[in-house]
Amino acid sequence: MKYLDEFRDPDLALRLIDDISRIATKRHVLMEVCGGQTHSIIRNGIDRLLPDEIEMVHGPGCPVCVTPLETIDKALAIASRDGVIFCSFGDMLRVPGSGRDLFSVKSAGGDVRIVYSPLDAVQVARDNPDRQVVFFGIGFETTAPANAMAVYQAKQEGLTNFSMLVSHVLVPPAMRAILDSPTNRVEAFLAAGHVCSVMGYEEYDPIAEQYGTPIVVTGFEPLDLLQGIKAAVLQLEEGRAEVENAYQRAVNRVGNVPAQDMVNDVFTTIDRNWRGIGMIPRSGWALADEYRSFDAAERFTVTDIDTVESPLCHAGEVLRGTLKPDECPAFGKECTPRTPLGATMVSAEGACAAYYLYGRFQELEATP
């Protein structure tokens, strides 16, 4: 595919790895924030091709992984109701709530539908005026303009049978939370490319400056990732801490202004609880007052939620970058993509799923 394949050239990748090996004179710990980048790194074996000096730790950039258990349980309760069509991105269906997931609601007779775009859910609402259609609106800044547009169009059209269960999260406050943690080891960040396509990267300047942490806006293909890593390592070696853009074909400094305007109209910034991590101040978006009537959490009163996390699951430590997935005692044993104990084992962005899917599990089996 044009503008993808060119950025997977193995010769150029080896050349970049060579450069990084030459630049790195001491140990450095880098975090890729985005779970999509984690999957690309593990799928392509980039973490193993890098010199021993460079350690990649995986960040919390997996929206289904950090959606609070209470919100998942709320979704399960709403999806189980008569007359409700519950629409969600496919990733969410296997995410474990307290004891069950959306798949089990579906198999018990609930009308749970996978959609590709939030606008598909709006269309389901238009097509089913006698049913309540709820969309599970999760995601980082990349997905927010799409979800905001769905609510905006529903309001414009006066669709009274559409609502959204919103659990939006933001990258910069999560970076601060990681850097503030007393157990933090991260020295530099690869910032999530497509988050920056929407938001630009000016908001990272104060973080780089305040914490002395290099932040490099990075894409998703092997050459993109290696360029980001090279730029971050170079900064660390030279004692610089700047915001750099290594994904210029998709990101500019100010981002997508029309998308930001829509997000600012529909959403408002709130404190948000992150599954496995805890409360992070001003780290989420919820529907603004003018759009409150589209909030599924208000339209459907859900009480008696009693959240229960698996005591075996270490997803929180994985999300904070303090534990590698294969270091978890339950990895590949009690916890697999078919029987996930935590959301990180499910999603196309979960770090545990990446380790399992791309062979790090087989190794575990081969080890006596």
Added chain:
Amino acid sequence: MCLGIPGKVIEITGEGVTRTGRVDFDGIVKEVNLAYVPEISIGDYTIVHVGFAITQLDEEAALETLAHLQELQAVEVELDPDAALAAEEAAAKGEE
């Protein structure tokens, strides 16, 4: 979930929040909301996420990045042809 796929805009209809395009992803054509890329024209590349064009792909920047990377490799070959040859042999061995 922040996955974004590059594709080429081949048709544009509608305007404002319902500005919609047909985008070609190497033979697979999908309908995409173009409201957030008001400047985009037919023939331009965009990055699509959950049915929305989130940015216009800067083709000039893409080509510059690739040219820069290839240049670095060319300089390497020129400065140290033996090492470059050895690297190529090693790579070829790896492929066997």
